[in-house]
Amino acid sequence: MTTQASDTIVRHLNPASASEPWAREFAEAIEVPANARQIVLSGVGPELADPSTAAGSIKAYGDTKAQTLSVIKQIEATLKRHGYTLGDVVSMQALVVGDPALNGVADFEGVSEVYNQYFGTQAQPNVPTRTRAQVIRLVPPGWLVEITVTAIKSQ
Template identity: 30%
Template sequence: MRQLVSSGSPYEPQIGFSRAVRVGSVVAVAGTAPVAPGGGVAAPGDLHGQTLRCLQIIEAALAEAGVPLANVIRTRVMLTDVSRWQEAARAHGEVFGAIRPASTFVEVKGLIDPGWLVEIEADAVVEAGAAA
């Protein structure tokens, strides 16, 4: 079984990717940027707010794939300014403090939109015995 999940991002058809892909018990969530619900950049200049927005989008994609946020096993947080990592870490901890997935924070030269300060990927698994 291969399930594709879209978030409605205009980049998905242009680039040729899905927000998330579920194959069997594994769900991979693509790099997720802080896109506001109506388009544009969510929380301009606010790294904490942008990180929370990315995680909201990830949570919605996982829910559509039938997987709760608690099943996330890995995140990758890409920052345009790693000196501000604690702002992103605070948001990550607010969401994943009890879940504690493996996580990596890295600095990147830039993201597609210069207003994006962060982009996040996530991997999750379906619990044993859950319906596929």
């Protein structure tokens, strides 16, 4: 069967990506064909990294980078169970809490460092649209990161 343009997911890169490294991390827009399969994941938070530390503490889950890695690996596993890959992710919303170790500033660089190992790489070149926001807190104490994604596959 021949794929027509209307049957294909089209990713429009951010125009600033030609000159700004930060703009290479996400798409400006993504067009989705009407016949595409879609899965929306609820917000995913980090798994417990060190059960020997105080419950509900940041140390129990790790710093922002460690938590981001935990979250992306969980998202990858959930997508795989349902027949998707990280390359199928078209939209991502990342909520990041300010880290007390960084004077309450969110470690967006730490999030990007991990994110860039999974999105926009030679092995997996697709990047989703993305929103990152610093929030006051997440519901579980100790969480610094929670990410929601939508993944889409053409039929």
